[in-house]
Amino acid sequence: MSALPHKGSYDALGDQDVDEKNVFSISTASLPDTSSTSTIQISSPKEEDLKTNDLEAQTPTSASTSSFPSVPQPSRMNIFFAVASQILFAILVTVLNKQALNVIRAPLLMLSLQMAFTAVMVKAYWWVSSGSSQTLPLSSVKQLKKFIFxxxxxxxxxxxxxxxxxxxxxxxxxxLLLPFTILLSFLLLHQKTHAFPLIGCFLVMLGFVFGVQFEQHVPVIGIVLGIWSSFTTAIESVAVKHYVHEFPTLDLIYIFATYMSGFCLFLSISSLELYSVVRSVNGAQIAKFSMILLASSCSNFYLNIATFTQIKVTSPVSYMISVATRGVLQTLFAVAFLGETLYVNRIYGVVLILGGTTLYTLAKEHERRGTK
Structure with missing residues (x-):
């Protein structure tokens, strides 16, 4: 007697006929002539075989599940480490970038140098690591052009x-990151949102309007760029979520960082930004800018890894809450260590945005569980 094949073993059987319902099969071609006086003996299954079959029956080894290998779920410690790392390095990158821009306002040059550092770090890791290597060549830019853009x-x-x-x-x-994300999900992915989660979205918009309307210390161009960057970040988050599960993380970071470094350097030269920096800055500014840039580049390298890892191991609910939490901690950090003033409108704006984002994500999670 042969036991039932285990999970994933059906593909190895080739064209053999397998009786999936019964363990025993009697072929009519092997039956002797009934007119003969000989007897037919069918041996009964042994006790050990019966126990083996009982254990196999309790294990989900059906052919319908054999083609989908089980993916180990990340532990709570891994999820916590991914979220905490992403929040920490995101705050560090934001604060250090702001300090660098206060010394020399050259955003394109700063991004070009940061991304070049990231590409070199990934390449160096592949060079010293025996368990990881580059799998996607730089020519994959055609395949990843939407992601890179x-x-x-x-x-x-x-x-x-x-x-x-x-x-x-x-x-x-x-x-306005959350409202733009909801709008793009509806227009591009046809994902509808019920009324209760939209209350949280309304609070987020109210926080933005309240914070902007009474702000007297920020130029209009900063507010316009904030709205535009909210829209582009919403598109970016959708693209990363799509590509991060299809390609190796380090390959995506390396290809993106390489092309972005060259692109930003080209824009810095063509827009005369680099020319203006060379003409206007002195040696002390360059030295201070370089030190801050080195620290921000290291933080940015780890931020890329932490962000991709968080998207892989957490749900959209956890990601949205972590983004809102990061914004609050970032604001408090700026007040405590950068000496910035937290005006009343900024306090109300941050509180409403955090509360609305949390309410929306929790409401969506409740809907998701209710539909299961």
């Missing part, structure tokens, strides 16, 4: 916004 657009928009607004107002200026 929206990432460049999103990061450049955020950096220009940061160059015109203080860190304590940065979260408010980009407060």
């Amino acid at each position: 929206v990432k460049i657009l999103g990061i450049v928009s955020k950096t220009y916004c940061l160059s015109f607004v203080p860190v304590s107002f940065y979260q408010i200026s980009r407060g």
Whole structure:
């Protein structure tokens, strides 16, 4: 007697006929002539075989599930580490970038040097690592052109916004991220949202309007760039979610960083930004800018890895809440360590944006569980 094949073993059987319902099969071709006086003996299954079959029956080894290998779920410690790392490095990158831009306002040159550092770091890791290597060549840009385009657009928009607004107002200026995400999901993905989650979206919009309307210390261009960067970040988040599950993380970071470094350097030269920097800055500014840029580049390298990892191991609910939490901590950090002033309108704006984002994500999670 042969036991039932285990999970994933059907593909190895080739064209053999397998009786999936019964363990025993008696072929009529092997039956002797009934007129004969000989007897037919059918041996009964042994006790050990019966126990084996009982264990197999309790295990989900059907052919319908054999083609879908089980993916190990991340532990709570891994999820916590991914979220905490993403929040920490995002705050560090924002604060350090703002300090660098306060020394020399050259967003394109700063991004070009940062991304070149990231590409070199990934290449160095592949060189010293025996368990990881590059799988996608730089020629994969045609396959990843949409991903690269929206990432460049999103990061450049955020950096220009940061160059015109203080860190304590940065979260408010980009407060329309959630409404834009909902709108794009409806227009592009045809995903509808019920009334209760939209209350949270309304609170987010109210926080943005309240924070912007009574703001007297930020130029209009900073607010406009905040709205634009919210829109581009919404598109960027959709693209990253799509590509991060199809391609290796380090390959995506390396290809994106390489092309963005060259693109931003080209824009810096063609827009005369680099020429203006060379003519106007002195040695002390260059030295200070270089030190801050080195620290921000290291933080940006780890931020890329932490962001891709968080998107892989967390749900959209956790990601949205972590983004809102990061904005609040970022604002408090700017007040405590950068000496920025937290005006009343900024306090109300941040509170409403955080509360609305949390309410929306929790309401969506309740809907998701209710539909299961």
